[in-house]
Amino acid sequence: MAIRIDNVGIAVRDLDAAIAFFTDLGLTVVGRDEVSGDWTDTVVGLDGNHAKIAMLATPGGEVRIELFEYLHPEAIETRPTLPNEIGMHRVAFQVDDIDEALAVAARHGCHPLRGVANYRDVYKLSYVRGPSGIIVMFAEDVTAGD
Template identity: 45%
Template sequence: MTVLRMDNVAIVVADLDAAVAFFTELGMELENKAQIEGVWADRTVGLDGIRSEIAMMRTPDGHSKLELTTYHAPALSGAGAENPPPNTLGLHRVMFAVDDLDDTVARLRGHGAELLGEVVRYQDTFLLCYLRGPAGVIVALAEQIG
């Protein structure tokens, strides 16, 4: 048996609309929104009394998706550091290929994004940067230049 595909990566956010706006500005498309609740959701996730809303975002090529989730119940957990550094154990970064890195960074700053370091050139191949996105998630951007 093998994996058929990676379906999506989920990010839990406090403000779903702001997160949708951030990833829309990046160039992703809102596929759908849904309310999630009920015994099946409780049993799947392992929490009681789940009431959440999700927004499924997809890349323009249709191959990758982000599931943005906000929980109305139970209350959001604030476990761990608010903005963990890039070398923290666990899932914390998602990377996107973009066609104009400087323009993308400028547009995302309007949605609260902050560069963690700076835009750098890797050999004659890529421009790269890390920035902080919704819910403190690190969003890496790469523009192929060579």
């Protein structure tokens, strides 16, 4: 069986704010829609499912992120995920310039959880709390110029 990741889905409280954050980082919106009906109830497992969605892609299109804002049933607010909690909780991007990525994030009110770390002189790494509390990791390969 052949398998590949098609996309990663992230529920957000404000679709437009999340789109602005990710497009400022360099992702491109490849589609937007509003979905509802029997097929969405079946696939998602929620009766009366109704959501606004947007598909974004990294440059080159290798990775796609689907953002969705629930209109019905009402979205459930949760406390922000902690890095050591079980389950999916972050999306990671390799960036050419971590300082630039952090500056873009800061323009959206998103700041590092603690700062920028150096991993064995191979990567500079930082987690930020993105839109809707999403943990976003930036990784800059500091060996890229070697």
